[in-house]
Amino acid sequence: MPALSRIAKAATKAARQPIGLITCLIAALTLSAGLMMTGCTPRDNEAAAPLAIVAKTVDDHSYARPQEARVSHVDLDLTADFNQKILKGTATLTLVTEANAKQVILDTRALDIQSVTDASGAPLKFTLGKGNDMMGKPLTIELPQGAQKIVVHYATTKDGTALQWLSPEQTAGKKLPFVFSQGEEIHTRTWIPTQDSPAIRQTYSARIVVPSNLVAVMSADRLTPEGEKVPGHAAQRAFRFDMKKPIAPYLIAIAIGDIGFKAEGSRTGVYAEKATLAAAASEFSDMQSMLEAAEKLYGPYQWGRYDVLVLPPSFPFGGMENPTLTFATPTVIAGDKSLVSLVAHELAHSWSGNLVTNATWEDFWLNEGFTVYFEGRIMEEVYGKDRADMLRVLGWQDLQGTLKDLTEPGSKTANPDFTRLHPDLKGINPDDYFSDVPYEKGAAFLRMLEAHFGRKKLDAYLKGYFQRYAFQSMTTDAFVIDLRTHLLHNDADLEKSLKIHQWLYDKGMPDNAVAPTSALLDEVSAQVLAFTEGTPAKDLKVADYSSPQWQYFLTHLPDTLTVEQMAQLDDAYGFSKTHNSEILFAWLQLAIQHHYQPAMPALESFLTGQGRRKFVVPLFRSLMAQEGWGVDMAKAVYAKARPGYHDVTRHTVDDIVK
Template structure:
């Protein structure tokens, strides 16, 4: 087989697995059996087949894409071509791509000769298999296609939905399996691909992509004076979900030698002020886990309908404007997305059942960056708040979905999106830190990123690597640390390290004292920052009186907070206590942004108030839903319904 693309990690993992299985000294890995043939490279490849892709990369694998697309804002679609370069088995008869909500016009070979193709049955979650017949030795195919209004990856915004209010905007969100709704390719994180792009847009708009800009200001399109073309190149193989694009009235401001911020021009100065410290975050990250391998690290602040806090698209993080608190207090989100440049982008989960390898590592790494730049107190508070989130999620989640490595076959990977892969994954690494010490764990993690740079990783392969490079083949130590229970079992093992923060302990005492009858005016909060306020509001118990709520609001003006994290916690509290002066802000907040982290819980809280909240939730959502991204809509639909 000619399977060079993405094969190195599997060869390494195969060698380690073969050795471990032959020795039979450890509990078996998920894909590790007793026979020699089952530990071959081919067996490892087979064991890591992505259940969320139709592709058969062992036969024909996409390793490069050239897209040439024209954006039509009137029809809200892209039209053009995707030229795919393949690595194939000698006798490969076809290549299978993932497509969803795409109109395929034709498929040709490199010379333009038509190729036969078929589109399989549409699956609501996975879309369809696009099977293309390959002439003998064909290594390049061209798919002529256009997107549709049903593209889950693309959100086309009217001018009224933007900050500037004068020009339209488009952004993409490919994670987890949405890239197939705007690019026909093998949409699996195990099938890493390089790409180039030529994007044609109206001449008054700019294009940003998660790639090197070859024409930062665009270039003229012959015969089309009203349009400009932008060209990009990503020469490092990345997972398809990391291919990202934004189009709009976008400006740029440099923040440091390697860092800068993109935003709508009307938001640029505000965004640049908030993100001024990015270069110091990047420097701190490199000191921990090695050189930054992507050239530049920029951030694009998107319109408020963006469904995530941030998305770690390589070279250009896409971020929500809800981080713009005005006081630089929410930069931990940027530290998180920056950390993904190592854990997630450099070494990527091979399947969505391995998602914790992206997010758990990143939460741990984010906290280490924050400690380096802002000090231990702030890092400790972040750990405590994250652990609170984890405890809440564990209490609300079915046991199977509390595993770091769940079985997601037949399940939309978006349904696994929770604090489990994030915070339980980070807790696992903190347990290792507590046992081995930071120096030894840091050396292991730095080596891990070096060994598997620009490759994809499975949980089983990680365990094999961990056994050799950190556990030193000590089976008794593996049992003592409960590695199998951590990674494959539900809940939290009892050797979890519970984080603490003296600063938040004081805040908790303040909240309890106030709830017990204390005076809001007497609270000493001069040293409170965002993290303290979040903890204070979380620690206020049920049963507060309207008078107590009003006293807090008068003293601290929570209902008009410009800090999205504080406002969210206050609005949650206000719904539960039916604090009517804050309810108009609930509606305003839900209509002004579409971040799933805020929207879904607020609608849930409203729906838990049958005498008044259900009606409010349905009324507000009817107005807000058209402006939300598909991901947020899918989540809130399950809470409120779509009627």
């Protein structure tokens, strides 16, 4: 067994044990010595053992064999055809190979591979192997001796899941079409033939040709903001992009549409359809303050600009942390900045997720748990502790509901293994693991560490962690070794008392979790009690309630709520007409539970007017749980809504609405 493999195997085994420090240290020292002989710096030396584990980690959701030949750079030259709804052109891949490498294996799904050549244009032999619906097919390309570049000629197809092509009627402006990508988790392979694993970081460049009345943006530096002429094609223009920092493939992102821009600060700004640009820019005017607060906590922002693109309503997530350009749902535009924690979350990903990235989708919590924790710290810095505490309580509340759903006998969503921070996802679509667990349980783990070590020590550790592994990928096993070395200081008794192994590898919640509290939400509980005991809705002391307070109020009303009480609340506070998506979502869940008919038009409008999975999936589940009217309504509404949803959302809802 080669030395690196032997060390990585030993270190991984040690990381999985509650007490494995001697083995771990020997592995680290041995590897460190080897790296020192090859000229590694002391800082590189500190990260040696963890990165050795990552280097030998197998990604079960990729066909790539990066130890033999790996993609280091992708250069795209694509034309957007809105009539056929395809991107077509070339992907030129720069490779790093072993001396005797004879082939490179790429991930593809639903791509029309037309030919493959070397850099000179000479054809290369290639085969599309057998695959499956989840992972697609491996594209194996025979390599000439010493080949460092290959060119794949291809087009996307209608069966791809990353791109959503929208008609003018599906956009805010109603005049021009739109297309956007969503690569996370394993969807990039449906629009780019590359090694689609978060451990295989790649730089990229692109030339995107679009109709001359549209604008292209990507998660990279914009080299031609206004576009450039395409010789011989007066109705087209080309946009060029360059990402010099190595990123995970799922972070390569594109959008094309009637897009405008407004600067918010020296390094921040908002892109959106021109019809919604003013509202979006007003909502996100605090972006520069958020960026400065984040840098104060965990070090310099390393991506140049931080901009946000507000997408059409079908975007399946609240936000997607594409480097330099967060993609965001318009459902966070409430008109009062009440939902801008989403921007804090996506900004935090610039450190946890983009700078240091989960190496496999079983390590997803390293992206999301860190980010939820960091999001809370940004919100506290910019908007104050009270607001941040309320958001933490709401997140904790969501986590408790998710844990119950995943473990309750007879539940249709029961899957106790998904209560782990590090689940076994072999053979499972990583999209199906999406829940509050990696987000909120991961954040609770870091809050537990904060409670023990104090913020000053934990902040110093996290800042060092981002510095040690900047532009690298990380596994849970490797993180354990780093945690032992730099925060626990190899104290085996402390590791055991903090229940580190239980937190990271076992099901459920350890009993040393620290539940967040909020004085403001405690006061809300008193108003919930007053209402349930007979105080009329209009007489409640709720005049200054913020969005988190209303969310808490609505989610703590008792199951015994009557339709008459629902009507009182609706008359007094207009919940069925609110423009705050979080409050409306909580209200509609109550409306389904109590079959409150006046809210049904709002429910149908909400489900057909946006495709954010956080809202759509629970609402359809709630409808399907109501025999008779609920099932009938779910099927009727989904028939209308499905064509407008992104494939990521359809994938989940298809299994709910049978």
